[in-house]
Amino acid sequence: MSTTDGYVPGRVERDYIESIGRVPHAALLAIEQAAEPENVPILDRAGGRVLAALAANRRRIVEVGTAFGYSTLWMALAQPAGGTIVTLDPDESRTSRARAWWRQAGIPDEQVTVINRPALEAFAAGPGDPAAGALLQGPFDLVFIDALKDEYQAYLEALRPRLAPGALIVADNVLWSGATADPVSTRNGAAELRAFNAAVLADPGFVATVLPVGDGMLVATVRG
Ligand SMILES: C[S@@+](CC[C@H](N)C(=O)[O-])C[C@H]1O[C@@H](n2cnc3c(N)ncnc32)[C@H](O)[C@@H]1O
Secondary structure (H helix, E strand, O other): OOOOOOOOOOHHHHHHHHHHHHOOOOOHHHHHHHHHOOOOOOOOOOHHHHHHHHHOOOEEEEEOOOOOOHHHHHHHHHHOOOOEEEEEEEOHHHHHHHHHHHHHOOOOHHHHEEEOHHHHHHHOOOOOOOOHHHHOEEEEEEEEOOOOOHHHHHHHHHHHHHHEEEEEEEEEOOOOHOOOOOOOOOOOOHHHHHHHHHHHOOOOOOOEEEOOOOOOOEEEOOOO
C-alpha cells in the first residue's frame, strides 16, 4: 500500500471499533436479526453508529426509507429530548413492525411519525395535505436518504428548501458495492448515484464527502 492509498479497515479493525463502541440497544439487535433472514436491506451497524453520532444534536430529522426502522432507531436514541423524526416508506407492513421495536427501545410514539407514501408524492403535497403537508414543511436539521437510488437527487431537490442553516444531509449506499466508481457499470441506480455524488460534492452550497463506511455514506453540511 502506498502512502496515498486509502486505508480500508479489515475484520480486525472493524472488530476493534465494535469492541469499544457501546453495546447496541436490544431492539437494534432484534431488528438486525429480523432483517437478515427476510432480506430487508438495512444500514450496517457501523453506519448506524455514524448516523447516531451525526444525529446527536439534531432536533428535527426527516428520513426517506424506513423499512424496519433500524436507522430511525439509531437516530431516535441519539437525538436530544424533544427531538422529532418524520420517516417515509410506502411499505406499511414494514413500518408497523418498526413501531414495535421503537416502543421496545422506549421511544415515545410522538418522537417518530411515519408517512406511508412514496416520498416524492409526499414532498409534493401542499401544507394543507392532512397526511403529510404540515409534517414535511421543515425546517430540518438532518436529512437521511435511504430509499430508491434513482430518486436520491429528486429527494434532495425537494428537501433543499426545507433545510435549516447548517443542516446535515446523509445518504446511504452511495458507493453501491463499487458500481458508482465504475464508469461502465450498468447496475440499476449506478448512473444516478454517480451523478448524485458528483453534484453534491461539487455544489458550493455544501461541504461534502463520501465516508467509506458500509456501502458508502455521503455526508454534506449546508454552508452558512
Ligand atoms: C434500504 S431500505 C431502508 C432501510 C432503513 N433506512 C434502515 O437502514 O433501517 C429502503 C426502503 O425504502 C422504501 N421505499 C421504496 N420506495 C420508496 C419511496 N418511493 N419513498 C420512500 N421509501 C421508499 C422501501 O419500502 C424500503 O423499505
